[in-house]
Amino acid sequence: MGESKQIRVGIVGASGYGGVQLVRLLSEHPHADITYLGGNSSAGREYVEIYPHLAVPLTVEAVSVEVIVNRCDVVFLSLPNGLACELAPQLLARGCKVLDLSADYRFANLDIYQTWYGNDRSDAGTNQQAVYGLPELFGECLPEARLVGCPGCYPTASLLAIAPLLKQGLAQPDSLIIDAKSGTSGGGRQAKEHLLLAEADNSLAAYGVAKHRHTPEIEQICSRLAGREVMVQFTPHLVPMVRGILSTVYANLRDPGLVREDLHTIYSTFYRRSPWITVLPTGVYPQTKWAWGTNRCFLSIEVDARTGRVIVMSAIDNLMKGQAGQAVQCFNLMHGLDQQMGLPKQSFYP
Numbered sequence: 001m002g003e004s005k006q007i008r009v010g011i012v013g014a015s016g017y018g019g020v021q022l023v024r025l026l027s028e029h030p031h032a033d034i035t036y037l038g039g040n041s042s043a044g045r046e047y048v049e050i051y052p053h054l055a056v057p058l059t060v061e062a063v064s065v066e067v068i069v070n071r072c073d074v075v076f077l078s079l080p081n082g083l084a085c086e087l088a089p090q091l092l093a094r095g096c097k098v099l100d101l102s103a104d105y106r107f108a109n110l111d112i113y114q115t116w117y118g119n120d121r122s123d124a125g126t127n128q129q130a131v132y133g134l135p136e137l138f139g140e141c142l143p144e145a146r147l148v149g150c151p152g153c154y155p156t157a158s159l160l161a162i163a164p165l166l167k168q169g170l171a172q173p174d175s176l177i178i179d180a181k182s183g184t185s186g187g188g189r190q191a192k193e194h195l196l197l198a199e200a201d202n203s204l205a206a207y208g209v210a211k212h213r214h215t216p217e218i219e220q221i222c223s224r225l226a227g228r229e230v231m232v233q234f235t236p237h238l239v240p241m242v243r244g245i246l247s248t249v250y251a252n253l254r255d256p257g258l259v260r261e262d263l264h265t266i267y268s269t270f271y272r273r274s275p276w277i278t279v280l281p282t283g284v285y286p287q288t289k290w291a292w293g294t295n296r297c298f299l300s301i302e303v304d305a306r307t308g309r310v311i312v313m314s315a316i317d318n319l320m321k322g323q324a325g326q327a328v329q330c331f332n333l334m335h336g337l338d339q340q341m342g343l344p345k346q347s348f349y350p
């Protein structure tokens with residue numbers, strides 16, 4: 001039974017791509033009232049001026065902890081990395097729950113965060129309280145959570161593909177190779193040269209090879225699942241499309257005698273209580289377009305009997321299951337609500 005009262009929510013970073021998804025979803029959520037929108041360069045602007053199609057009658061305000069804690073029960077921080085770790089300790093101390101969409105609260109070990117993100121931190125105590133917001137793996141921690149570190153988009157797609165392999169000991173952990181592709185909205189709304197239409201369109205390239213900051217995030221959770229240190233090979237690519245991630249994972253099977261039907265049964269059982277995960281029929285491979293605008297993750301499992309490798313394909317919308325949709329799923333579970341509440345189930349197609 002969920003809470004029946006309305007929950008007062010704030011969104012900081014409301015003008016960004018994550019922020020606008022949150023406004024879209026939460027303005028239609030039956031148990032949420034948006035009471036605060038925060039920003040930096042957009043502060044002082046009417047939200048309808050920034051996003052006329054949403055017709056939300058609020059003004060973006062400069063960030064003020066005092067105002068947020070007076071007006072909100074929960075706040076979503078959809079900000080560049082390194083800002084949430086300044087705000088969250090103050091918000092939590094004043095009784096406001098926090099869902100952070102950046103990387104600030106994704107790492108149990110802050111040394112790893114500091115190595116990869118370079119920000120100095122003085123909030124180790126706060127960081128210890130954070131729950132990694134991937135409900136299909138850690139959902140049981142969410143009802144008690146006051147601080148959620150929502151996962152990155154590539155880690156979400158990749159970990160949902162990998163989890164059954166490691167949790168059930170089906171694959172050799174150090175053989176994991178992740179080849180992932182993202183649409184350009186993954187880079188956010190801020191102007192960046194490589195995301196200009198003339199640069200990104202009609203072209204395909206890898207980036208961050210052997211050094212992308214989602215590598216340690218994926219490794220941290222793989223290590224938890226495998227019960228020992230795991231390293232992965234992760235290569236992201238930029239695709240000339242707006243939304244979507246397709247993550248293709250390769251691993252050596254411990255038992256090369258397994259066939260795809262066995263793995264299909266194992267994955268279907270593993271995700272039997274996960275309404276946002278669809279394990280596709282054998283031989284059907286996912287398209288990012290099937291997840292567009294929804295919180296769904298489509299998985300497909302194949303085995304190459306010649307090499308003894310399993311190949312798992314995972315498709316999500318990076319702005320939904322990879323970001324704002326997943327944050328709303330976590331918000332629901334934090335408040336005893338149905339995890340599907342306020343989240344679209346069917347995509348546009350074509």
Ligand SMILES: NC(=O)C1=CN([C@@H]2O[C@H](COP(=O)(O)OP(=O)(O)OC[C@H]3O[C@@H](n4cnc5c(N)ncnc54)[C@H](OP(=O)(O)O)[C@@H]3O)[C@@H](O)[C@H]2O)C=CC1
Nearest residue numbers: 013015016017018039040041042079102153186188189323
């Ligand atoms: N895009 C994606 O697919 C995913 C992104 N993420 C993470 O989510 C977070 C948000 O990403 P995204 O929405 O793409 O980013 P955007 O660049 O689209 O938006 C960033 C937002 O942060 C605000 N902001 C920046 N600096 C400040 C500041 N000093 N004070 C207050 N507000 C500030 C901006 O406000 P203003 O316009 O007013 O300056 C803007 O609203 C990032 O940490 C990102 O890594 C996670 C998963 C997926």
Ligand SMILES: CC(=O)N[C@@H](CCC(=O)OP(=O)(O)O)C(=O)O
Nearest residue numbers: 102103152153182183184186187
């Ligand atoms: C296409 C593209 O540029 N994608 C982004 C992923 C954004 C994200 O989720 O990164 P955080 O860990 O900072 O939240 C990137 O590769 O940096």
